[in-house]
Amino acid sequence: MTREITLSQAVNEAIAEEMRRDETVLLIGEDVAEAGTPFKVLSGLVEEFGTERVIDTPIAEPGFMGIAVGAAMTGSRPIVDLMFGDFLYLVMDQLCNQAAKTHYMSGGKLNVPLVLRTNLGATRRSAAQHSQSLHALVAHIPGLKLAMPSSAYEAKGLLKAAVRDDNPVVIFEDKLMYQDKAPVPEEEYVLALGEAAILREGSEVTLIGTSSMRQVCERAAEILEGDGIGAEVVDPRTLVPLDERTILGSVRKTSRAIVVDEGHQNFGVTAEIAARISEKAFYHLDAPVIRMGAMDVPVPFSPALEDLTVPTAEGVAANARAIVRGVPVHAP
């Protein structure tokens, strides 16, 4: 049986189910208890699990991240709530130098089964310090896994997988999608980390979209269908590990690819995926692989300007149309 629930409810269910299943799972962060986070994702959890396992902290990200890394090394399975993805800069040492490297540097004697939940996404009118999509920073560091749920279904299944993983896993939810509903099974399920999903089949161009850019790609595919162009939509679901097999298989079939992600385009997720396609499916490409990331500027506060910085379905469709018709997007 499935029902439609919001992404926020899906995350809440995943955490509650995992905390019921395993008493070593705990929740830590700012406003995670009574307040239930600014996005009301965690409402009701402190009532069920108490303040021993749902731990409100002061505004001190490096502090609670460090506590969580230590707790993970010594038998707990903490889920850290980082209120905004933009605060990632504050916990980089705890995350990248400690959590990511402890298993390796202890010769496998210590595990850090930690989940860092945070968010990304612009167009919420939150200005440059609360609108960034910084997941590429995480993807760059060996030892960290990275999940990018694209709807309530993925949000629940990937979070449960992350809690059960013995390595540090970072999950970025799109903060504009918390109220978006999607069909989610009533019965328990866990999604594998490292398995992409083909959401729509097509033969002329592959649109690879992470997080909410999956929806952008799906809308672009609908526009393209009206033009008689068949677009395949692939959601990688996790960027580390990355399901190259599914992505490359799709591109070998369609000969063309557009990679869409809301992180900055320069040196970003789109660049990495595009490079892998160019390296590994080179002889199957009939057009250059196109990257579409967020504009390389601080996210503007002006709504009109902010909206211009994020890839749109119309923009994806326009690029797809060009490469399918053999029109160079960049002059040869």
Add this chain to the structure above:
Amino acid sequence: MPHEVRMPQLGMVQDSGVIVAWLKRNGDPVRAGDPVFEVETDKATMEVEAAADGYLSGVTAAEGDDVPVGGLIAMIVEDEGDVEAAGTGASVAEPVPAPGAHAASRPDPGPERQETPALAERAMPEPVAAGRVLASPKARRLATERGIDLHLLRAQGIAEPIHVADLDAAIAVGGNSALSAVVDPTDFDELLDRSRTADRTRLLASFAAGAWRATFDASSVSVAIRGLDGSLEIVANPDRGGVGDPESPVLTLVDLCGTRIHRYASARDGLTLCVARSAAGYDLLLAFAEARLPLSNAVALVENIAARIENPLLQLL
């Protein structure tokens, strides 16, 4: 150094511009800063200035043409003697021989979309005339596998970069040239007699595929089998048990043995191998376009197929 005149991008979302008027004619002297032509975008009409001193040459877009941003429309050359006639540079003004190919090989994009791809394709920026042909990696690979010379496609006026659809178009153009050979039938007939299950047409398809693979070093070879009833079957790697997904066929086989007909090469089939049986033996006929399959390649292919029919053991080696 000659200077390229391209359609400028005058608006953020502009993807093409209409040439309203040429303010200089082909061959006219121009100075840097002189207005050369007037362009209309969806927002405004603007004059575009020359970026260098020289003579306007090889104008390829006419007034009223809608040219994509970046499209080459003329050159400015230093010497008056280097001026080329209008319409000789980029292939904007004159349709190239195979511009309809894209439309033909894809689903109909609908009436309102008809014009855009055709204009965009014929206004593709023209690369330098000599040297490496611009082609997508897949087009280059398939051209090698199918024995198509990209330089000859360029010489035919197909706009670069060359994409897979251009190769398909090249194949679809069919052949005006023909090569024929008569092959001693003894061993092949014996093979057919000995085996109750052998299907002559399938065997011929596998010989053709084997010959193609050997001649062009191709990895995957699909062959189309055309029947006189109009039927068309595409077989992937017939020389390897039909394993793999059928792709665009490298050639079309028409098995005419048992009929009085000795040639049927349909224009829609492109490169076609007809096999007929006469008193003298098996008559092979390859219909091909020399622009796509150079004569030397066609000869090598026919020789290889003939050798296999003459001595079927070759197919096993």
